Amino acid sequence: MTHKYRSRLDTALEIILVPGMGLALYMAFIVAPREASMGDLQRIFYFHVAAAIAGMTAFAVNFAASLMYVIRKNRWWDHAALAAAEAGVVFMVMVLITGPIWAKPAWFIWWTWSPRLTSSLVLCLLYVAYLLIRNYIGDPDRKALVSAVFGIIAFVDAPLVWFSIRWWRDHHPGPMLETGGLDPSMRPALYICMAVFQVLMFYLLRRRFRLEGMRDQVESLYRQADLAS
Amino acid sequence: MKRIWAVFRKDLLVELRTKDTLNSMLFFGVVVLVVFNFAMESLRDSVRTAVPGVLWVAFAFSGTLGLNRMFASEKENGCLQGLLMIPVDRGIIYFGKMLAATVFMLIAEVIIFVCSLVFFNLTVWNEIPYLALVFLIGTLGFTAVGTLLSAIAVNTRLREVLLPLLLFPVILPVLVNAVEATGIILNGPDYGALRLPLTVMTVFTVVFGTVSYLLFEHVLED
Numbered sequence: 149m150t151h152k153y154r155s156r157l158d159t160a161l162e163i164i165l166v167p168g169m170g171l172a173l174y175m176a177f178i179v180a181p182r183e184a185s186m187g188d189l190q191r192i193f194y195f196h197v198a199a200a201i202a203g204m205t206a207f208a209v210n211f212a213a214s215l216m217y218v219i220r221k222n223r224w225w226d227h228a229a230l231a232a233a234e235a236g237v238v239f240m241v242m243v244l245i246t247g248p249i250w251a252k253p254a255w256f257i258w259w260t261w262s263p264r265l266t267s268s269l270v271l272c273l274l275y276v277a278y279l280l281i282r283n284y285i286g287d288p289d290r291k292a293l294v295s296a297v298f299g300i301i302a303f304v305d306a307p308l309v310w311f312s313i314r315w316w317r318d319h320h321p322g323p324m325l326e327t328g329g330l331d332p333s334m335r336p337a338l339y340i341c342m343a344v345f346q347v348l349m350f351y352l353l354r355r356r357f358r359l360e361g362m363r364d365q366v367e368s369l370y371r372q373a374d375l376a377s
Numbered sequence: 378m379k380r381i382w383a384v385f386r387k388d389l390l391v392e393l394r395t396k397d398t399l400n401s402m403l404f405f406g407v408v409v410l411v412v413f414n415f416a417m418e419s420l421r422d423s424v425r426t427a428v429p430g431v432l433w434v435a436f437a438f439s440g441t442l443g444l445n446r447m448f449a450s451e452k453e454n455g456c457l458q459g460l461l462m463i464p465v466d467r468g469i470i471y472f473g474k475m476l477a478a479t480v481f482m483l484i485a486e487v488i489i490f491v492c493s494l495v496f497f498n499l500t501v502w503n504e505i506p507y508l509a510l511v512f513l514i515g516t517l518g519f520t521a522v523g524t525l526l527s528a529i530a531v532n533t534r535l536r537e538v539l540l541p542l543l544l545f546p547v548i549l550p551v552l553v554n555a556v557e558a559t560g561i562i563l564n565g566p567d568y569g570a571l572r573l574p575l576t577v578m579t580v581f582t583v584v585f586g587t588v589s590y591l592l593f594e595h596v597l598e599d
């Protein structure tokens with residue numbers, strides 16, 4: 149099995165992403181109106197929410213790929229699961245960094261143990277643990293299987309974490325889109341940020357997937373060379 | 378059922394003859410209590426509100442020690458192969474191991490709890506049946522997922538380090554609700570309020586018992 153370093157789809161994604169990111173910045177910083185009570189501070193919201201949704205999507209991809217690996221035992225799914233977990237952690241870290249930056253001026257505290265914050269942090273920790281176990285298992289097939297099992301556990305755990313603490317005091321603003329709390333003039337910026345972040349997540353996922361495929365190939369070549377000598 | 382019992386009985390017998398695991402679990406749990414006692418110096422007056430958290434941290438730490446030994450001792454003595462060769466569904470081994478881990482943890486919990494009564498000057502009497510229920514469900518939830526993760530960790534390098542890293546984030550719903558429930562019982566019992574945390578813990582136990590049962594056959598090394 150050979151891996152092409154990049155495909156036409158990667159190029160297409162880059163062509164979308166570069167102006168797309170520019171557009172997202174333009175929408176969030178210039179087109180979107182200034183928020184009445186928080187001022188420009190509120191603009192971080194577009195990236196915060198977009199990153200959160202991209203991260204969640206990546207974790208869902210990880211779950212699906214892990215499940216498929218347990219069923220099919222095809223290394224392809226393992227690479228997809230790993231790529232999704234890494235991309236997800238990157239976006240969750242982005243969420244966990246932009247959150248406190250916003251919270252300090254808005255709430256006068258960096259952090260509070262509210263349900264949303266706690267479950268985001270725990271979710272991030274779960275997938276960091278997922279990435280950690282992979283480092284400590286030598287045999288590639290076992291690594292794939294064991295991490296797939298943990299990927300499934302992590303995703304099943306996420307809603308339980310959320311339900312187990314949801315009655316804690318929550319300072320975090322509610323889901324604005326469902327409740328209609330977000331002013332219509334701010335929506336285009338949010339939607340564009342969300343779309344661009346999804347594309348970015350997909351792009352990162354693909355690149356990481358390729359890299360893992362190549363790494364796998366190199367490892368098996370090494371093993372063959374060892375066996376031959 | 379008989380097969381689960383056989384796996385359970387084997388673990389119990391090994392433990393009764395060596396007493397390695399239980400001793401270290403107990404001792405470590407008590408040490409955690411002592412350390413927390415120093416850490417909570419300033420909370421001396423409101424100790425009852427802090428005790429549930431301290432207790433469950435002690436339970437979780439000592440439980441992790443026990444889970445670490447669960448499969449490590451099998452592996453060190455070359456018994457894992459034998460265990461895998463038993464002609465039964467791997468899920469049976471899971472339930473047997475889980476039962477053994479639960480019993481060890483409960484024994485440790487009772488003794489740690491009695492020590493905490495002494496150290497923190499608590500008096501409980503009527504609360505005991507409720508506490509027993511919370512300890513039982515909390516421990517079942519802990520071992521339901523802990524047994525699976527222990528089997529995962531045993532085949533990795535750094536297994537003793539890895540288990541807590543895997544276990545604690547996953548186990549959070551159980552810990553939070555167990556602390557909550559214990560707190561409700563110790564501070565002005567309003568037993569109606571127990572229903573919610575107990576439900577969450579039970580759901581967690583059932584969900585992870587099922588998931589672990591289904592996945593267990595994949596994690597043991599052939």
